[in-house]
Amino acid sequence: MPASRELGFSRPTRGLLLVRLAGSWRLEAGLPALGPLERELERGGVERVAFDTAALESWDSGLLGFLFALIRAGERRQLTVDRAGLPEGARRLLDLAGAVPERGEGSRAPAPPRLLARLGGAALETLAGARGMLAFLGEVALGFGRLARGRARLRGADLAVLLQDCGAGALPIVTLISFLVGLILAFVGALQLEQFGAQIFVADLVGLGMAREMGAMMTAVIMAGRTGAAFAAELGTMTVNEEVDALATLGIPPIDFLALPRILALALMMPLLVLYADLIGILGGLVVGVGMLGLGFGEYYEQTVYRLTLADFGVGLVKGAVFGVLVALAGCQRGIYCGRSARAVGQATTSAVVTAIVSIVVADAILTVIYNVLDI
Amino acid sequence: MQGEAQIEVEGLTLAWGDVVIQRDLSFRVRRGDVFVVMGPSGCGKSTLLRHLIGLSEPAGGRVLYRGVSLWDAEPEERDRILRQVGVLFQGGALWSSMTLAENVALPLREHTRLSPAEIRELASLKLALVGLAGFEDFTPAELSGGMRKRAGLARAMALDPEVLFFDEPSAGLDPISSRLLDDLILELRGSLGTTVVVVTHELASIFAIASDSVYLDAEARTITARGDPRALRDHPPNAKVGRFLTRGEAPAPPEGEAR
Numbered sequence: 095m096p097a098s099r100e101l102g103f104s105r106p107t108r109g110l111l112l113v114r115l116a117g118s119w120r121l122e123a124g125l126p127a128l129g130p131l132e133r134e135l136e137r138g139g140v141e142r143v144a145f146d147t148a149a150l151e152s153w154d155s156g157l158l159g160f161l162f163a164l165i166r167a168g169e170r171r172q173l174t175v176d177r178a179g180l181p182e183g184a185r186r187l188l189d190l191a192g193a194v195p196e197r198g199e200g201s202r203a204p205a206p207p208r209l210l211a212r213l214g215g216a217a218l219e220t221l222a223g224a225r226g227m228l229a230f231l232g233e234v235a236l237g238f239g240r241l242a243r244g245r246a247r248l249r250g251a252d253l254a255v256l257l258q259d260c261g262a263g264a265l266p267i268v269t270l271i272s273f274l275v276g277l278i279l280a281f282v283g284a285l286q287l288e289q290f291g292a293q294i295f296v297a298d299l300v301g302l303g304m305a306r307e308m309g310a311m312m313t314a315v316i317m318a319g320r321t322g323a324a325f326a327a328e329l330g331t332m333t334v335n336e337e338v339d340a341l342a343t344l345g346i347p348p349i350d351f352l353a354l355p356r357i358l359a360l361a362l363m364m365p366l367l368v369l370y371a372d373l374i375g376i377l378g379g380l381v382v383g384v385g386m387l388g389l390g391f392g393e394y395y396e397q398t399v400y401r402l403t404l405a406d407f408g409v410g411l412v413k414g415a416v417f418g419v420l421v422a423l424a425g426c427q428r429g430i431y432c433g434r435s436a437r438a439v440g441q442a443t444t445s446a447v448v449t450a451i452v453s454i455v456v457a458d459a460i461l462t463v464i465y466n467v468l469d470i
Numbered sequence: 471m472q473g474e475a476q477i478e479v480e481g482l483t484l485a486w487g488d489v490v491i492q493r494d495l496s497f498r499v500r501r502g503d504v505f506v507v508m509g510p511s512g513c514g515k516s517t518l519l520r521h522l523i524g525l526s527e528p529a530g531g532r533v534l535y536r537g538v539s540l541w542d543a544e545p546e547e548r549d550r551i552l553r554q555v556g557v558l559f560q561g562g563a564l565w566s567s568m569t570l571a572e573n574v575a576l577p578l579r580e581h582t583r584l585s586p587a588e589i590r591e592l593a594s595l596k597l598a599l600v601g602l603a604g605f606e607d608f609t610p611a612e613l614s615g616g617m618r619k620r621a622g623l624a625r626a627m628a629l630d631p632e633v634l635f636f637d638e639p640s641a642g643l644d645p646i647s648s649r650l651l652d653d654l655i656l657e658l659r660g661s662l663g664t665t666v667v668v669v670t671h672e673l674a675s676i677f678a679i680a681s682d683s684v685y686l687d688a689e690a691r692t693i694t695a696r697g698d699p700r701a702l703r704d705h706p707p708n709a710k711v712g713r714f715l716t717r718g719e720a721p722a723p724p725e726g727e728a729r
Contacts, residue, residue: 247580336563340625343523343557344577345549 099123100149103134109141113164116149119157128163135171143168145179158187165192230427233349234357246350256359260321264367267316272304272371275312276378279303284387293387297397300379305406309372311458314417317360317367318450322425325356326446329429330439338430353426357419364418365411372410405470413461417454424450475536476501476633476665477522482531484517491517494692495531497684499633504659504666504679506699509686510714515669516560518686519637522667524552535633553581556626557635561642562618564610570597570621571606577628596624600654616647623654633665634658640672652678673717677703685711 100116111134134140143164150157161184168175177185207215240246283299329352332338341348376398383389428446432438475498482495491514499505507515520526522533524540533540535551543551564573574593578584584592594606600620610618619639626634636655640648652675658664670676676683676699683702685695687710695702695711706712713719 332566335561335566336559337565339520339525340557340559340563340565340622342525343552343555344580344625344629345553346576346580 099126101126103131105140109139111135111140111143112146113143114146114149115157116147116151118151119153119160121154121156123156125156125159125163128160128167131164132167135167135173140173142174142176144176147179147181150181153181153184158184158191161188162191226431227427230349230431231423233347234353234423237347237349237354240350241354246354247346248350248354253355253359256355257363259324260317260359261363261366264317264320264363265370267320268313268367268371269374271312271316272309272374273378275308276300276304276375277382279308279375280379280382284382288387293383293389294393294397296379296383296387296389297394298401300383301376301398301402302406304372304375304379305402305410307410307458309375310368310410310413310417311454313364313367313371313414314421314454315451317364317418318421318424318447318454321360322421322446322450323443325422325425326429326432326443327439329426330432330442333430333432334434334436334439348430352430353422356426357422360418360422361415362418364414364421368410368414369407372407409465409470413458416457416461420453420457421450424453474501475499475534476503477667478532478534478537479522480532480534482518482521482533483529484514484521484526485529486517490529490691492686492691493530495684495686497693497696499665499667500682501632501665502659502663504655504668504681506676506680506683507667507669507686508671508676508683508699508714510688511671513686513688514691515671515686516637519635519667519669523555523557523635524548553629554632555635556629556631556633558619558622558626558637558639560637561615562610562622564618564621564625566610569607569609570602570613570624573610573621574625574628577625581629592628593624596627597621599627600624601650615642616644616651619643619651620654623651627658630662631664633667636666636668636670638670638672639668640670640675645674648672648675649678655679671714673715676715685714 098117099119100114102114102116104112104114106112113131161180165175165188177188180188237246241248279300280296283296284293287293287295287299329338332352338348338352341351380391380394380398383394384391425446428442428449432442477499479495479497483493484491484495495518507518509515517526521528527541532542535554538547538551540548540551564570565576568576571590571593574596575589578589578592579586582589594603597603597605600623602617602620602624605613605617605621610621613621623634634655639651639655643651655666655668656679659666666679668675668679680699683696683699684693685702686692687694695707699715702711703715706715
């Protein structure tokens, strides 16, 4: 069994405090409190502190931490701390720790800014963020201008991979979510409509709801979490690895090379995904209608075809394309202007998803008002 | 031609926002020089590099390439100047989604009218020059750090630039690989007449390759010494440079020995 730690002190002569350390001073026992010793120093009459370590058996940082604190306490009171009694190794390590004087400013964190300063800082940051987004939009617009004139540097192979990833790659999750959304819409409607014996209008509700609104919205949210986040993380990592800088120094605008194919891919694939989601959602509604409400398959189909117009689908498809562009813009902007650390990549990804979802909902509201005014 | 100025820096001030990192930097890099920017960690060496290669806009002062100011030039003119510049970034900065051959080929495809077959040939040649023959179809993730750097150098050399910039070429390399990279740098300078600008604090490398240098001081926030590093080591103009160039072993120099 290891020897226990012992700490004692005495005043053998006038002005001398002899600290006796014995036993095993190891970290697992924790650092002993400095309190009793400090109180002894406070009592006054001490000019010199010395150590007696004759009975000390073993030591590690546990002893050093205690001694370091004691020496600093002694220095604060302008006492002489005589290290001669300490083990040779401990003496050398303490000399090393004291070799570079403590930096006055370095060890303290800056005082937290006042509320007003924080508010002002946040406002300026928001302003700078908005300005950055506008600058990015301008760059993208110029990039599409170059693309239209056939002068943009865009790799066909990149675009093909992105199209596959944004399109076919998203089918399973879009299938699952839209089927369930169609199911939910049908359930919600059925409870009300059944009371009036108007179950058949569940087909209208699901068809219109999916085609005009939910198909585009749900697909966009899925793509924000799936593809927008992936864009931000991928481009953010490229920024951290200086790959984006390497593009710029080789005279290849990063916007053309990285952002344009991604925006194009999502803008092209989103309408297709939305159309698919609409149909799967209607299928979900049909399952509820036929399975629960006792409607006939033909009946449900006829009602859906009778009620839905091409314009209803068009409304959803336009929304889908707009949402796709928004998701890609958020992902690319956050990724390309990412900071230079692993943490910054995480923040960029989070921010890309949040920005995308907020802008999707805002754009949806604006588009709905516009459709309403245009009477579509 | 030797001796003619390739890059001139006049009163350059580097800043992040309101924080000035270095100010009043003035120096000239002659054609065919191996010019070293040295200084302790965190003094702003890499930031200076970013300003020289057009990635960051200076807070003040000018960077002239053969007498044309980089930041006052029209965007087209700036692109033309920067096409004569190759950069090897610290980690190689290879595009990780492409193979080595594609990495080297991309600048060629963007800026030349060569056929795909010719581009492939050239990419193989550049990779062979840096000792990576046969690695054309490897992706960067399959390579060691030293190989990635050499591949990055092959890409930087793709367009036969007049000036090559190196950011910490020996960082993360073992002594032998580091030495091989130094030899490669000297070889390029010798055979192609490329001007080389190196940002580093690796002493062995500095003494092996540098023909001229500036020392950026972290506290004074400007250049405190310039010239051939070997001469600076033997006759340091100030104590800090002397200590830096001798790994802290130099005594404080006698008073009045400033050159």
